Amino acid sequence: MSVIITGKDSLRKLRKLLVSKFKHSKVFVLTDNNTSKQCLPVFKKHIGVLPFTEIKIKSGEQNKTLATCEIIWKALLNKNADRNTLLINLGGGTVCDIGGFAASVYKRGIAFVNIPTTLLAMTDAAIGGKTGVDFLHFKNMIGSFTQPHATVIHREFLTTLPPRHLNSGKAEILKHALIADQSLWNLIEKDFNVTEEVLKKSITVKTKITEKDFKEANYRKLLNFGHTIGHAIESYYLQNELDILHGEAVAAGIFIESCLSFKNNKLSLNEIVAIGDCVFKHFPPPHVPSLKYLEKFLLADKKNVSGKVNFTFAEQNRRSFY
Numbered sequence: 001m002s003v004i005i006t007g008k009d010s011l012r013k014l015r016k017l018l019v020s021k022f023k024h025s026k027v028f029v030l031t032d033n034n035t036s037k038q039c040l041p042v043f044k045k046h047i048g049v050l051p052f053t054e055i056k057i058k059s060g061e062q063n064k065t066l067a068t069c070e071i072i073w074k075a076l077l078n079k080n081a082d083r084n085t086l087l088i089n090l091g092g093g094t095v096c097d098i099g100g101f102a103a104s105v106y107k108r109g110i111a112f113v114n115i116p117t118t119l120l121a122m123t124d125a126a127i128g129g130k131t132g133v134d135f136l137h138f139k140n141m142i143g144s145f146t147q148p149h150a151t152v153i154h155r156e157f158l159t160t161l162p163p164r165h166l167n168s169g170k171a172e173i174l175k176h177a178l179i180a181d182q183s184l185w186n187l188i189e190k191d192f193n194v195t196e197e198v199l200k201k202s203i204t205v206k207t208k209i210t211e212k213d214f215k216e217a218n219y220r221k222l223l224n225f226g227h228t229i230g231h232a233i234e235s236y237y238l239q240n241e242l243d244i245l246h247g248e249a250v251a252a253g254i255f256i257e258s259c260l261s262f263k264n265n266k267l268s269l270n271e272i273v274a275i276g277d278c279v280f281k282h283f284p285p286p287h288v289p290s291l292k293y294l295e296k297f298l299l300a301d302k303k304n305v306s307g308k309v310n311f312t313f314a315e316q317n318r319r320s321f322y
């Protein structure tokens with residue numbers, strides 16, 4: 001059973017769980033070079049004197065590899081980590097994805113806790129039980145569906161996050177609002193602040209959808225809204241050695257796929273105007289010469305079946321579906 005702990009005293013609640021309930025033989029904390037500097041002191045401040053060993057890896061998607069897992073496994077083995085060991089992943093989606101996967105197979109699986117430190121990880125990557133690493137330049141090729149023992153959401157970490165990364169995470173909140181929660185959309189439409197309430201609602205959408213469909217047979221596909229076009233834009237940028245963050249591409253994808261939803265009578269004209277206003281206000285427009293350039297990337301999408309590109313539509317009347 002995986003718990004999500006939120007609120008100002010979330011780390012203190014984790015401390016209580018570690019002392020009174022989890023009782024692991026050893027605790028390791030996985031960081032990257034940024035979260036080691038920016039987030040570990042905050043973690044220590046709240047967790048107190050609880051003994052743990054830090055395992056530090058290099059930051060960035062280019063290090064989300066099996067080679068990095070080997071570094072983690074070696075560090076665990078060197079300290080005689082047994083099956084009753086706990087790995088705490090303190091970082092963004094990259095650290096949570098690698099740490100979750102490394103834990104899920106070390107000695108056939110040890111417990112792990114996610115403490116996401118980016119907005120994208122708090123609202124998306126650290127929730128839902130997908131773990132994994134990239135392989136031969138293919139994203140998330142090797143991985144597992146494994147739930148963490150707990151996920152701890154502590155907004156204080158966001159204060160050191162570079163503003164561009166903070167903004168990028170907002171795209172997933174916008175997606176959650178548009179696919180499943182009208183009240184969240186009402187909250188962010190005019191004033192897009194990442195309040196405790198906004199974050200909680202967004203996390204609830206991801207949790208409910210992934211609980212309903214853990215292994216992505218049906219409902220979970222809703223979470224792909226904005227991502228078919230978004231991934232094509234990301235691939236276009238990657239191939240042209242241009243810089244774009246995931247959320248920046250997804251925001252553009254959300255707008256374009258909202259237009260497709262409108263064309264398929266799933267959204268009203270007023271709605272796509274409002275979605276467009278929100279996207280253009282908060283996210284930089286990506287530079288793609290024309291949609292024609294995205295075609296080859298759309299045709300290579302993992303979600304395609306029999307050569308057909310699959311889109312997920314946002315439907316206005318589905319926004320209270322759980």
Ligand SMILES: NC(=O)c1ccc[n+]([C@@H]2O[C@H](COP(=O)([O-])OP(=O)(O)OC[C@H]3O[C@@H](n4cnc5c(N)ncnc54)[C@H](O)[C@@H]3O)[C@@H](O)[C@H]2O)c1
Binds near residue numbers: 035059060128
């Ligand atoms: N498992 C899933 O369901 C899922 C879902 C979405 C995305 N992902 C994965 O998430 C990854 C992207 O995650 P991300 O956007 O969090 O990027 P990230 O983990 O690479 O973090 C972005 C940068 O911010 C730094 N950082 C993290 N927290 C910080 C803080 N509080 N203060 C200062 N710097 C900080 C990191 O060191 C890194 O340099 C991708 O690999 C993607 O595939 C997974």
Ligand SMILES: [Zn+2]
Binds near residue numbers: 124172227246250
């Ligand atoms: Zn995404």
